[in-house]
Amino acid sequence: MTATAPARATEPVAVDAPEVRGPGARRTWVPMVVAASIMIVISLVSVCVGPVSVPPSQVLGTLLAHVPLLHFHTSTPPIDQAIVWQLRMPRIVLAGLVGAMLAAGGAAYQGIFRNPLADPYLLGVAAGAGLGATIEIVYGGDSSTFLPIFAFVGGSLAVAATYLIGVAGGRRAWGRSIVLAGVAVAALLTAIQTYLQQRDAEQIRQIYNWILGSFSVASWSDVTLILPYVVVSAAVLLAHRRMLDVLRVGEEEAGTLGIHAARTRLIVVAAATLGTAAAVSVSGLIGFVGIIVAHTVRLTAGASYRIIVPVSMIAGAAFLIGADLIARTVEAPAEVPIGVVTACIGAPFFLFVLVSRRAARGVGVGDT
Amino acid sequence: MARLGTVIRLAERRGRRGAGPQGDGAMVELGGVTVRFDGRVVVDAVTASVGRGEWVGLIGANGAGKTTLIKAVAGLVDHDGEVRVGGKSSAAMGRRERARSVAYVPQSPELPADMSVTDYTLLGRTPHIAYLAVESRADLSQCAELLERLGLAPLAARPLSTLSGGERQRVVLARALAQEAPVLLMDEPTSALDLSHRMEALESVDELRREWGLTVVSALHDLTLAGQFADRLLLLSGGSVAAFGTPAEVLDESVLGEAFDCAVRIIRTDDGELVIVPRRTVPRRAGPAHAGDEGDKEAQ
Numbered sequence: 001m002t003a004t005a006p007a008r009a010t011e012p013v014a015v016d017a018p019e020v021r022g023p024g025a026r027r028t029w030v031p032m033v034v035a036a037s038i039m040i041v042i043s044l045v046s047v048c049v050g051p052v053s054v055p056p057s058q059v060l061g062t063l064l065a066h067v068p069l070l071h072f073h074t075s076t077p078p079i080d081q082a083i084v085w086q087l088r089m090p091r092i093v094l095a096g097l098v099g100a101m102l103a104a105g106g107a108a109y110q111g112i113f114r115n116p117l118a119d120p121y122l123l124g125v126a127a128g129a130g131l132g133a134t135i136e137i138v139y140g141g142d143s144s145t146f147l148p149i150f151a152f153v154g155g156s157l158a159v160a161a162t163y164l165i166g167v168a169g170g171r172r173a174w175g176r177s178i179v180l181a182g183v184a185v186a187a188l189l190t191a192i193q194t195y196l197q198q199r200d201a202e203q204i205r206q207i208y209n210w211i212l213g214s215f216s217v218a219s220w221s222d223v224t225l226i227l228p229y230v231v232v233s234a235a236v237l238l239a240h241r242r243m244l245d246v247l248r249v250g251e252e253e254a255g256t257l258g259i260h261a262a263r264t265r266l267i268v269v270a271a272a273t274l275g276t277a278a279a280v281s282v283s284g285l286i287g288f289v290g291i292i293v294a295h296t297v298r299l300t301a302g303a304s305y306r307i308i309v310p311v312s313m314i315a316g317a318a319f320l321i322g323a324d325l326i327a328r329t330v331e332a333p334a335e336v337p338i339g340v341v342t343a344c345i346g347a348p349f350f351l352f353v354l355v356s357r358r359a360a361r362g363v364g365v366g367d368t
Numbered sequence: 369m370a371r372l373g374t375v376i377r378l379a380e381r382r383g384r385r386g387a388g389p390q391g392d393g394a395m396v397e398l399g400g401v402t403v404r405f406d407g408r409v410v411v412d413a414v415t416a417s418v419g420r421g422e423w424v425g426l427i428g429a430n431g432a433g434k435t436t437l438i439k440a441v442a443g444l445v446d447h448d449g450e451v452r453v454g455g456k457s458s459a460a461m462g463r464r465e466r467a468r469s470v471a472y473v474p475q476s477p478e479l480p481a482d483m484s485v486t487d488y489t490l491l492g493r494t495p496h497i498a499y500l501a502v503e504s505r506a507d508l509s510q511c512a513e514l515l516e517r518l519g520l521a522p523l524a525a526r527p528l529s530t531l532s533g534g535e536r537q538r539v540v541l542a543r544a545l546a547q548e549a550p551v552l553l554m555d556e557p558t559s560a561l562d563l564s565h566r567m568e569a570l571e572s573v574d575e576l577r578r579e580w581g582l583t584v585v586s587a588l589h590d591l592t593l594a595g596q597f598a599d600r601l602l603l604l605s606g607g608s609v610a611a612f613g614t615p616a617e618v619l620d621e622s623v624l625g626e627a628f629d630c631a632v633r634i635i636r637t638d639d640g641e642l643v644i645v646p647r648r649t650v651p652r653r654a655g656p657a658h659a660g661d662e663g664d665k666e667a668q
Contacts, residue, residue, distance in 0.1 A: 248483065249491060303484075
């Protein structure tokens with residue numbers, strides 16, 4: 001359509017045109033820098049603190065020694081180097097990846113379902129992963145090598161089932177029918193998981209530990225296992241940050257803006273699910289991250305997904321690294337399950353969000 | 369004085385409208401457009417042509433098919449027959465191309481409560497921005513200009529939930545205009561507004577239409593306003609075209625009476641405006657009006 005371009009018919013970019021701050025411009029970097037700074041500080045504290053205290057200078061030396069091509073030689077004792085590089089760093093990196101993924105997945109789900117209470121487990125990924133992990137623990141023998149794969153496959157299959165049932169429930173009531181399908185699928189899978197767990201009482205402790213989540217056995221191999229999924233998923237979600245804003249006007253209006261809403265939703269849900277399934281497969285079912293991080297970012301940094309998605313990733317990483325630090329230090333040398341730590345912070349925060357939303361009740365509440 | 373101003377403005381518009389549709393050729397052509405919902409025919413073989421720069425008002429009773437016809441032109445509902453925009457078949461256009469040709473203001477738009485006026489207006493740039501890209505500086509300044517033009521610049525940073533009904537209406541219009549589409553579809557754009565805001569909103573659409581050569585197709589509930597603003601009126605009845613012509617031709621007592629199943633009287637004012645007055649079927653009750661009113665209230 002070149003016939004008439006109405007607004008361009010007037011003089012473009014007049015000198016006295018008022019300045020408009022776009023949602024993608026200056027406003028984004030401030031919360032990004034703040035979140036990144038917090039994440040770096042928490043990571044540094046986390047790598048220094050533990051049963052063996054390693055001074056920051058030796059931590060830095062160890063890290064530099066592992067930078068490729070730098071050929072840095074550190075005077076840090078080998079045992080401290082091992083603690084930093086083999087025990088704490090993989091744990092921090094893994095917690096960061098999982099936190100980033102759960103928070104960004106939560107933000108994406110909230111955008112797609114236009115529901116402030118949506119979290120990445122909404123469509124049954126947690127129940128599916130839980131069942132997969134339980135099957136592996138009960139039938140897989142002593143080795144838990146395949147546990148992440150079982151959890152990943154279980155989580156992905158559960159969401160695929162939910163999605164197919166939800167879509168069959170009708171395109172018009174898509175959001176509602178898919179959420180209901182998610183509830184039903186999760187209930188069914190949890191019931192099967194509980195049955196298997198009760199039948200094999202010896203393994204209950206191991207299953208229970210996995211469900212509550214932990215990074216206590218984190219290794220670099222876990223990091224390399226989930227990294228490809230997390231990178232792809234994060235890239236897709238970041239690329240769709242503007243699309244998530246467009247989808248907020250609803251399927252019909254997004255359609256008149258030239259967007260294929262159903263296809264866009266499917267891409268975002270698939271990416272968020274893949275990343276979440278990969279994350280929980282190595283960490284267990286850590287709750288509340290997807291809700292509280294995305295909401296904190298929304299309340300403090302801005303309501304546009306162009307801000308929420310990238311900042312949630314960084315803030316989610318910072319949050320889970322911090323939660324893991326608490327989990328392994330408050331009752332040292334014992335460890336508190338990290339799911340307990342995130343829920344202890346998450347539940348009160350959840351109530352706060354509910355109350356503040358009610359206070360701000362105006363047009364379109366319930367819409368995110 | 370305000371009344372006088374309105375009368376003068378109305379007279380001016382009537383004078384300007386004398387020129388008829390601007391430009392050349394048809395901008396929107398409907399050829400036997402039929403829409404079925406679950407086998408029920410909602411829009412029945414509508415054939416009509418809207419000239420470039422013309423304002424066509426869709427009128428008709430509730431359920432006559434106005435909204436569905438607008439949605440068919442916007443490409444939102446499956447239909448038989450052909451919709452051509454700017455000479456090109458709408459069915460042959462991709463979503464983005466259609467969104468660059470046709471902008472749509474829905475009857476009750478979805479307004480994300482915490483989204484700012486600027487961010488919302490920028491959504492209108494979507495068909496001009498690559499799928500995974502974000503707005504350029506040119507997009508930002510285009511929106512700034514548009515907000516300035518519609519008197520929304522002071523509200524640019526405000527969340528949508530804090531706006532009044534009239535402001536919201538203008539913001540939705542701004543978003544639609546940001547699409548830079550030559551055709552603007554509006555579905556009862558002013559039904560929620562009071563009289564002065566309704567006039568204001570329609571006046572600004574009319575001004576922009578003339579300035580930018582927009583083609584406007586809008587469903588309008590208020591027949592008097594429809595007659596005042598539209599160049600031609602398309603009267604739908606039971607999904608098919610009952611009448612299509614100038615307001616003077618369509619706003620006819622017998623035509624309207626049949627389409628709306630309600631007796632109306634049409635009064636021509638001194639300055640040539642047509643006013644549509646429905647006739648009561650039950651005559652006003654005689655006797656003390658106040659006492660009667662109170663009695664009714666108590667009964668409720």
